[in-house]
Amino acid sequence: MNKDQTAMPLEHASSGDGVSLPDAPQAIRPTVFVRERLPGVMLPVTGVIVFIVLWWFAIRFFHIKPYIAPSPDAVAATLFNKRWILLQNLWPTAVEAICGFLLGNGMAIVVATVFVHSRTLERAFFPIMVLLNSVPVVAKAPILVLLLGNGLAPKIGIAAIVCFFPTLVNMARGLESVNPQALELMHVLSATRGEVFTRLRLPTAVPYLFSALKVAASTSVVGAIVGEWIGSQYGIGALIIQATYNFDSRLLYATVICGSVLSVLFFSIIRTAERVCARRYETRER
Amino acid sequence: MSGLKPAIAFEQVGVRFSRGGRDVVALENASFEVPESGFMTLLGPSGCGKSTLLRIVADIIRPSSGKVSILGETSAEARRARNIGFVFQDAALLPWLTVIDNVRLPLQIGRSDRREGRHTAEELLALVGLAGREQDFPHELSGGMRQRVSIARALLQEPRILLMDEPFGALDEITRDRLNDVLLHIWRETETTVLFVTHSIQEAAYLGQSVMVLAARPGRVREIVPVELQGPRSSSTRELPAFIKLCGQLRRILETC
Numbered sequence: 001m002n003k004d005q006t007a008m009p010l011e012h013a014s015s016g017d018g019v020s021l022p023d024a025p026q027a028i029r030p031t032v033f034v035r036e037r038l039p040g041v042m043l044p045v046t047g048v049i050v051f052i053v054l055w056w057f058a059i060r061f062f063h064i065k066p067y068i069a070p071s072p073d074a075v076a077a078t079l080f081n082k083r084w085i086l087l088q089n090l091w092p093t094a095v096e097a098i099c100g101f102l103l104g105n106g107m108a109i110v111v112a113t114v115f116v117h118s119r120t121l122e123r124a125f126f127p128i129m130v131l132l133n134s135v136p137v138v139a140k141a142p143i144l145v146l147l148l149g150n151g152l153a154p155k156i157g158i159a160a161i162v163c164f165f166p167t168l169v170n171m172a173r174g175l176e177s178v179n180p181q182a183l184e185l186m187h188v189l190s191a192t193r194g195e196v197f198t199r200l201r202l203p204t205a206v207p208y209l210f211s212a213l214k215v216a217a218s219t220s221v222v223g224a225i226v227g228e229w230i231g232s233q234y235g236i237g238a239l240i241i242q243a244t245y246n247f248d249s250r251l252l253y254a255t256v257i258c259g260s261v262l263s264v265l266f267f268s269i270i271r272t273a274e275r276v277c278a279r280r281y282e283t284r285e286r
Numbered sequence: 287m288s289g290l291k292p293a294i295a296f297e298q299v300g301v302r303f304s305r306g307g308r309d310v311v312a313l314e315n316a317s318f319e320v321p322e323s324g325f326m327t328l329l330g331p332s333g334c335g336k337s338t339l340l341r342i343v344a345d346i347i348r349p350s351s352g353k354v355s356i357l358g359e360t361s362a363e364a365r366r367a368r369n370i371g372f373v374f375q376d377a378a379l380l381p382w383l384t385v386i387d388n389v390r391l392p393l394q395i396g397r398s399d400r401r402e403g404r405h406t407a408e409e410l411l412a413l414v415g416l417a418g419r420e421q422d423f424p425h426e427l428s429g430g431m432r433q434r435v436s437i438a439r440a441l442l443q444e445p446r447i448l449l450m451d452e453p454f455g456a457l458d459e460i461t462r463d464r465l466n467d468v469l470l471h472i473w474r475e476t477e478t479t480v481l482f483v484t485h486s487i488q489e490a491a492y493l494g495q496s497v498m499v500l501a502a503r504p505g506r507v508r509e510i511v512p513v514e515l516q517g518p519r520s521s522s523t524r525e526l527p528a529f530i531k532l533c534g535q536l537r538r539i540l541e542t543c
Contacts, residue, residue, distance in 0.1 A: 181378035188344050188372045189395045190365055199394065203382050 067247035078250040079257065086239075086258050093236040094262055096152055096224035100159020101266075105216055107160070108167035109209070115168075116175040116201065117193065133165040137226050145230045155227035155235070162223035163216040167209070174208025175201045210274040217266040225259060236262070291358060292319035293447060293479035294343060299352030301338055311504035312338045316352070318498060318507060322446075325473055325480045326510075327494035329487065329536060331543055335505025336483040340449045343481060344370050357446060364447070368392070371440030371478075373450040377432035379424040379439075385411065386420035389439045403444025410438040413475075414468055430454075430461040434468070441476065448473075450482045454489070462486075463521070466493055470519055487540070491532045492519055499536065501543035509539055 052072045058064070059071040066074065079086070111129075115122040132140075141158050148154040178200050186196045228237025236259045243252035296319075301312040313335040320326045328336045341347040342354060345361035356364035364370055379388045389407040411417060414434035424432055433453055440448060450469075454462040466489060473480055484490050490497045494513050501508040515528055523529055 179376070179378055181374040181376055182380065184341075184344075184346050185372060185374065185378050186395070187346055188365060188370055189368075189392055191395045195395050199391075200380070203380070 067249055070250040070253055074250045075253045075257070078254040082251065082254065086254060089235050089239045089255070090258050090262060092152070092234050093155075093221070093224050093228065093259070096155040096227065096235070097159050097220040097262070097266065099152070099156045100223055101163055101216055101220040103156060104160030104163030104220065105167045105213060108164045108212075109171055112168050112171035112175060113197070115172050117197075122172075129165065129168065137162055137223060138229075141226050141230055144227070150231060154230075155224050155232070158227040159220040159223035162219045166215050166219075167212040170208045170212035171205055174205030177208070178204045206277055210270070210277065213270050214267060214274065217270045218263045221259065221263040221266060291322065292355075293322040293324065293357055294318075294320040294481065295353075295355040296339075296342075297353040297355075299342065299349045299354055301335070301342065301347060302350050313342075313349075314504045314506045316507050318510060320479055320481060322479055323477045325482070325493060325495045327490040327497050328481065328483045328500060329485075329490040329497055329540070330500030330505075330508070331502045331540070332485075333505065334500035334502040334543070336500055337451055338505065339500075340372075340451050340481060340483055343447065344372050344449055368443045369446045371443070371445035371448045373433070373436050373440045373448070373453045375452045375455055377424070377429075377436040379432055379435055381424050383423075384420065385416065385422050385424070385427070385435050388424065388435055389442055391439060392442050402442055405441070405444075407438070407442060410441055411435070413472060414438050430457050430465060433457065434465065437469070437472070441472065441478075444476065444478075446478055448478045448480045450480065452483050452485060455485060462489065467519075469493065474518075487533050487536045488524065491529060491536060492523065497536060499539045499543065508543055511536060511539070 056072050059069065070078075115126065137158065140161060141154070144154040144157045144161075148157055175197075182200055183196070186200055191199070224235070225237040225240070228235035229241055232238040236255055239255045240252060240259075243249070243255060296316050299316045300314050303310055303312065316335075316339060328339065330336055338347060342349050343356060343361060345365040354361050357369055359367075380391065383391065386407055389411060393402065405413065408417075408420065411420060414437055416431060416434055416438070419427065419431070424435070427435065437453070454465050457465070469480075470493065480493075482490075482493055484493075491513060496513055497511045499508045499511065500506065511532070513532060515523060515526065515532075
């Protein structure tokens with residue numbers, strides 16, 4: 001996107017001296033399109049199309065049975081025919097992922113803030129958090145289901161847990177990475193801890209926070225789906241399990257695509273928010 | 287200008303700390319006085335405790351021994367009364383604030399009744415030659431301009447003591463000479479007391495009313511050399527025989543450090 005914005009004036013400038021002005025825009029457009037728009041958008045789209053065609057050919061050529069793997073057109077048909085079932089199950093997963101995302105990251109920000117202000121608490125509790133983080137999600141999930149029952153709560157809990165640790169580490173590093181001379185300046189100004197935090201540490205940490213939130217956006221969806229694998233009646237995760245047990249490969253693939261779309265959508269929202277904020281908070285100095 | 291009571295007085299001040307189990311002496315038995323509205327430059331090899339000395343005045347570092355008096359008070363009292371302005375080696379501007387907001391930062395910290403001194407933030411920016419750049423962000427400025435913004439920020443509340451830690455160290459010589467003149471102009475106008483750390487013999491001789499030479503390992507005051515140059519400084523000052531002689535004298539003292 002940025003590329004054509006910068007390329008357009010250049011094209012205008014180079015043709016401006018020789019060609020008469022009114023003709024110039026029409027003459028330029030195709031070259032800009034071929035040089036800028038095509039590699040930027042068309043190449044990935046072409047890649048996807050090639051992939052789908054290869055997939056389609058592989059299914060036909062090797063005579064793969066529909067219960068092993070479906071052809072892309074069958075998946076597309078299922079996406080359309082079962083759109084209401086898919087949407088019905090996508091909705092709770094999205095809610096779980098979003099709630100887990102907010103809860104997990106919110107807690108991570110709070111804990112990072114506490115750690116930055118108390119070395120003692122950090123030394124006491126950081127190791128146990130590393131330990132808990134090293135337990136695989138699939139192992140944590142049954143424990144939470146036992147603890148929190150079978151409703152939304154355990155799924156939100158799992159989504160929150162997978163978001164928590166990466167954000168904690170990044171946020172703590174961001175809060176620590178302040179310019180030491182700016183910290184001394186705050187001291188000379190007799191700033192309180194709270195002022196140092198809001199005026200200096202928090203803005204410094206914003207870029208670090210966003211790189212963690214982007215990771216958390218996709219992992220929160222993974223967490224919610226894994227949570228639904230264990231004795232759930234609804235959601236993308238439950239639908240995946242159901243489709244697998246019924247050898248319904250078309251529904252399985254359609255469900256997986258829905259889950260990915262949710263993940264990508266969530267990631268894009270965070271990235272857009274990051275771009276808006278980065279204009280203000282990115283540390284361009286140094 | 288009373289000239290009687292010193293703005294800064296050090297009496298047998300020492301700083302030691304342990305690093306990796308070893309006792310390190312950063313500063314030993316430093317005793318000196320800077321009169322009010324005086325301009326003293328600090329010159330010495332790295333590790334001689336110049337920055338440490340400045341940070342003691344600003345109450346960033348607590349001395350382990352000796353007595354420090356700033357404007358007749360303790361350094362902490364002087365700091366809390368906003369009587370100390372500090373200009374750092376790196377401009378230490380906040381990259382997410384505009385130039386004018388960076389200058390006004392001291393008003394955002396602490397009690398809400400904090401006010402500008404004689405000059406507003408805009409006037410100070412004009413004084414350092416940055417009128418019209420108020421709404422720019424730090425990354426849009428050159429190194430010299432950023433340092434001028436940080437000087438304006440340090441001057442905002444009219445501190446009676448201005449501490450400068452190699453503020454022009456990273457700049458080219460032409461920019462540095464020009465900013466030296468800007469600084470002297472500000473000093474004459476505000477009548478603030480300046481303590482200025484530098485690596486450059488020429489800069490130390492040009493700016494100071496006196497030059498404190500420090501020796502390293504352990505950091506200590508080697509000698510305080512009064513600067514006796516007639517009239518206000520200008521580019522021709524650097525060609526005066528007295529100036530050249532002074533630089534030679536400072537160089538010889540430094541060689542024995």
